[in-house]
Amino acid sequence: MFQIESGAVSPAELKTVAALFYKQLSADPVFRAAFPDPALGRGHCRSFVDAYAQEGEIHRVYEDGSLVAAALWSLPGRSVPSPTWDFSPEEPCCKLYLMVSRRPGAGSALLSYAEARFGDSRLVTLCGTARQGAYFRRRGFAEAGRTSFGTILIREKDRT
Numbered sequence: 537m538f539q540i541e542s543g544a545v546s547p548a549e550l551k552t553v554a555a556l557f558y559k560q561l562s563a564d565p566v567f568r569a570a571f572p573d574p575a576l577g578r579g580h581c582r583s584f585v586d587a588y589a590q591e592g593e594i595h596r597v598y599e600d601g602s603l604v605a606a607a608l609w610s611l612p613g614r615s616v617p618s619p620t621w622d623f624s625p626e627e628p629c630c631k632l633y634l635m636v637s638r639r640p641g642a643g644s645a646l647l648s649y650a651e652a653r654f655g656d657s658r659l660v661t662l663c664g665t666a667r668q669g670a671y672f673r674r675r676g677f678a679e680a681g682r683t684s685f686g687t688i689l690i691r692e693k694d695r696t
Contacts, residue, residue, distance in 0.1 A: 539598045539644060540649045546591050553594060553606045554582040560636040584608065587634065591615075595649060597642045605642035607635040609650065612657050625680060625690060630654045632661040647675055651693065664695040 545553070558581040561567040562574070571577035588594050588608040597605035612628035625631075630650065637643040650659060661677065663669040664686035677689035678689075 537599070538604075538639075538645050540595060540645060542593050542595045542649075542653065543689065545594050548587055549596065550582070551591055553596065553605050554578065554585040556603055556606055556636055556638070557585065557634060576596045586689075592633075593653075595646055595653075595671070597637070597639075597645060599639060600644070604639040605635070605637035605646055607646045607650065608633040610656075612654075613659075625658060625660050625688070628692075629658040629660045630658065634657060635661075643671070644665065647691075651691070656693050658693065661689050663687050663689055 556576075558578050561581065562577055565578065565670045571580055585594065585608070588610075591614055592611055593606045595609065596603055610631040610633060610687070612630060615631075632650070635643060635646060637646070647659070660680070661672055662683065662685060664673060667685050669689065672689045672691075674692070677691045679687055680690040681688040
């Protein structure tokens with residue numbers, strides 16, 4: 537059974553979340569090319585996790601006491617600096633900067649939690665690969681534009 541948490545993140549949790557993101561990202565050749573030194577890659581992940589802890593929200597999924605998934609969200613009217621966002625969707629919106637999952641179903645649980653948590657806000661994400669885009673399209677996101685970094689996908693809150 538998944539346990540989802542948001543809100544304040546302890547220093548130990550920040551370190552664990554950053555390590556989860558680094559483990560996932562370090563498998564990507566583009567990330568490795570940008571951060572060939574593992575210490576720099578880990579530092580980059582920690583910087584973004586720290587920024588989102590202060591200016592956004594970090595949603596975490598635990599299973600049997602272990603962190604299995606996490607998502608970094610920018611909140612409506614606020615923006616955590618990121619070089620990948622050169623697209624400004626209509627407010628209110630919550631931007632998903634990064635989500636990683638090590639368990640089937642944990643990513644979907646995070647998205648369902650975010651939809652309930654953020655109410656009438658649009659959920660927005662940037663997908664750099666076709667596989668990522670397909671994942672979000674299966675979960676109700678639709679293409680809203682393209683940037684030099686990928687495809688912007690938005691999921692409107694169901695207002696029926």
